[in-house]
Amino acid sequence: MQSVVAKSAGFASLAALSFLAGCGDKNAEEAADSKPYVLQTDWYAQPETGGFFHASLQGFYSDEGVNLDVKPSNPQMINAQMVASGQADFGITRIEDILMARARGMPLLAVSVYFQRSPLALMLHESNPANSIPELDEHTVMLQLGKPFHLWMERHFDIKLRAVPHDYGIQRFMADESKEFVQQAYLTNEPYQVEKADIDLKLLPLADAGYQTFLCVYTREEFAAEHPEVVKAVVRASARGWQDYLNGDASATNDLLVELNPVLKPDHVEWGRKQIINYHLVDGDYQWDESFYAIDPSRTRTQFELLRDLEMVPADLDWKAAISNSFLPESLN
Structure with a gap:
């Protein structure tokens, strides 16, 4: 059985959000252009990108007068470069990636948020006595070395992790007899496979620990x-x-995701979709002023300051130029 170490504060339900389809000017000349545009996702087809594939499958882009191809990605693709060079028109990624790309001269612009809360988490065995990130000081943790969230944990909590490179699998976690092994995971992915193997686990979501990143739609x-x-x-x-x-x-979108990514199982896709709902990844935590699809400048500034302090971006980077809420409908802005 999975237990979750998470905030107990209530979240606003997605069902309470209202959105009127076609609230913009559908007759605008550019929106009616038949040119096929491309939205390049950041990974293989999966529940974490389900909303975009759903919009395509249900004809929502066509309803807006836009011919848009939503394309899955793979580890060999460098999506920021594809958007910056015009090979794709839209992409999705974390706000830190936008800021670091701009520091490298790529004029990328975040135009909306699709995950207000990061699905990043640390996955522990249920019997592990640690119930918070500070308690993992000097513990072995498998993760993506040197990523902003890794360095943030050590800096923010004044700890030192015995970090080992992520092998993008769960075999080491599942085979760990000591039950002390900890690894990076997505709330929507690895826990499913561990639970299917009847291994008890608990999760430490980075968003609950204060990591302020968000996942956004961007263009150039x-x-x-x-x-x-x-x-x-x-x-x-x-x-x-x-x-x-x-x-x-x-159901139809879940079937499409499995068709595009046969590694997925139908119950895995639906489980991942429910995790997105249960953890309020899209609508966010209203107690933290997170709101559906809108970009929070203060959180952008926080992530810029983190990258600046880690010397990943220059101190004079214009972080405000990396975001815009001007493309949101008034009801969401």
């Missing part, structure tokens, strides 16, 4: 300036897709 500045109505249409349709995927009938 030039595209946003030249095609603002297309950007607005994609933002509206994507928001509608996420709301309907999480609150409506997701």
Whole structure:
């Protein structure tokens, strides 16, 4: 049985959110353009990108007058470069990646948030006495070495992890007889496989520990300036897709995700979708002023300051230029 070390504060239900389809100007010349645009996701087809595939499958982009292809990715693709170079028109990633890309000269612009809360977590055996990140000082943790969240944990909690490189599997965790092994996980992925093996676990979500990242839809500045109505249409349709995927009938989209990524099992996809709902990854925590699809400048500044202090971006980087809420419908802005 899974137990979760998480905030007990209540979250607003996604079902309580309202979104009116087609609230923008569908007759705008750019939004009616038949040119096929591309939204490049950041990984293989999976529940974490289900809202975009749902919007495509249900015709929400077409409803907005936009011909948009939603394409799965793979580890060999460098999506930021694809968007920056015009090989794709939209991408999805963490806000830190946008800031670091801009520091490298890529004029990327975040135009909406699709995950207000990060699905990143640390996965522990249920019998592990640690119930918080500070208690993992000097513990062995398998994760992506040197990523901002890794360095943030050590810096924020004044601890030192015995970090080992992530092998992108769960075999070491499942075979660990000492029950002391800890690894990075997604709330929507690895725990499913561990639970299926009848191994008891608990999760420490990084968002609950104070890590302020969020996952956003982005484009390049030039595209946003030249095609603002297309950007607005994609933002509206994507928001509608996420709301309907999480609150409506997701069966056809789940089938599509399995078709696009045969490694997935149907029950895994539905389990992941429910994790997105249960952890309020899309709508966020309203007690922390997180709101559906809107970008919070203060959280962007927090992540910039983290990257600056870690010397991952220059101190004079204009972080405000990396985000814009101007493409959101008024009801979401």
